[in-house]
Amino acid sequence: MIKIYGMAEIIKTSYSALDTFRQCPLKYKFQVVEKIKAPKSKEAVFGDKLHKALQFFHKQSPLSPTLDELLNYIKEIWESEVFGDEQTDMIYFSEAIKILKNYYENYLKIKEKLVVLDTETRFEVLLENPDNKDQKCLLRGIIDRVDKIKDGVEVIDYKTAKRFPAQNDVNNSLQLSLYCIGVLNRWPEFAKYGPENIKLTLYYLKHQETISSKRTEEQLNNVQKQTWEMLKEIEKSEFQPIPSALCDWCGYRRLCPMWRHLYKEQMAIDDEQVKKVVDEFFALKQANSQNNKKINDLKEIIENYLDKEKIERVFGDTGYITRLIQIKAGGYDIKKLEQLIKTLPLPIQEQFQQVKKNDKEYTIIKASVKKIKKEP
Numbered sequence: 001m002i003k004i005y006g007m008a009e010i011i012k013t014s015y016s017a018l019d020t021f022r023q024c025p026l027k028y029k030f031q032v033v034e035k036i037k038a039p040k041s042k043e044a045v046f047g048d049k050l051h052k053a054l055q056f057f058h059k060q061s062p063l064s065p066t067l068d069e070l071l072n073y074i075k076e077i078w079e080s081e082v083f084g085d086e087q088t089d090m091i092y093f094s095e096a097i098k099i100l101k102n103y104y105e106n107y108l109k110i111k112e113k114l115v116v117l118d119t120e121t122r123f124e125v126l127l128e129n130p131d132n133k134d135q136k137c138l139l140r141g142i143i144d145r146v147d148k149i150k151d152g153v154e155v156i157d158y159k160t161a162k163r164f165p166a167q168n169d170v171n172n173s174l175q176l177s178l179y180c181i182g183v184l185n186r187w188p189e190f191a192k193y194g195p196e197n198i199k200l201t202l203y204y205l206k207h208q209e210t211i212s213s214k215r216t217e218e219q220l221n222n223v224q225k226q227t228w229e230m231l232k233e234i235e236k237s238e239f240q241p242i243p244s245a246l247c248d249w250c251g252y253r254r255l256c257p258m259w260r261h262l263y264k265e266q267m268a269i270d271d272e273q274v275k276k277v278v279d280e281f282f283a284l285k286q287a288n289s290q291n292n293k294k295i296n297d298l299k300e301i302i303e304n305y306l307d308k309e310k311i312e313r314v315f316g317d318t319g320y321i322t323r324l325i326q327i328k329a330g331g332y333d334i335k336k337l338e339q340l341i342k343t344l345p346l347p348i349q350e351q352f353q354q355v356k357k358n359d360k361e362y363t364i365i366k367a368s369v370k371k372i373k374k375e376p
């Protein structure tokens, strides 16, 4: 990743690589550090085909293709074999067709005023390391679409994920800040608009909804720091996997310790045993949760009885059950904390007094296995 040019070190990377690291450091290691080629996941291919279809659609603006031409285009580039069985392929293909039809319908509403400046716009941003001026990072990226809007431009990034982000996340997205700088670098004439006139939009294709934000000069100045912080994090990373819904987009599942077992083809005896152990574990967990539910029901009956009789302890043949009030500070048992705190220096004891202000009372039901005989 590091190239030396003269006296300066230039780290070449892309926003998508940084984003991969943010999603999962292990995926970053497979993809960027070890450069392992992986088959694209269904979701990744699905997104890629839609991006290509929309690029085809807008590339020819203002003489955009008809809906039929757009649908024919995606049929031509579709790769059924990636989606496995026929039924799965049909589900993904129908979804792609539905998205494009809805997209086209929306397009018809705005086509008179739509001015597409570019699609698949490549950009570069050179960011100096704030702690070492000899170190720079050349960050490359691709913006899906750039439109001219009144007194400014709109940067559009298509998303095929279902999950719609919170406005706050969009306002602070490093990706969109980089896109803003990227557009200003690529078309310096847009600088006259200022960042406040560069609209940054995420277009969620499944919902046909957009979410937009803008950047301030201050936010753009912060991009350099944010990017270098991430690069430093990558440098000292141990590349641990972070499993999430995004694993569906990952082509490294067969290599990943979080998923590899699922894909193991030749099962050895201990593999078969572990499968049985996993199933047994679930059976016990299920029984546990049924027991816990039953215990809660019994506790409720006992507590009602204690209230009715105005007593705090009941006896059975196996043992007795006591209701106790416990005071906890910040979730910890206060008696145990007090004993511990006495052994600590005075300033910490004072801090403890602050924590104590958050004391809470809890009712607990304590079961003691002990046969109790009545005293004569």
Ligand code: SF4
Pocket (backbone or CB within 6 Å): 023, 024, 025, 026, 027, 241, 242, 243, 244, 246, 247, 250, 251, 252, 253, 256, 257, 258, 259
């Ligand atoms: S499958 Fe999930 S956890 Fe494993 S490398 Fe890929 S994204 Fe990370």
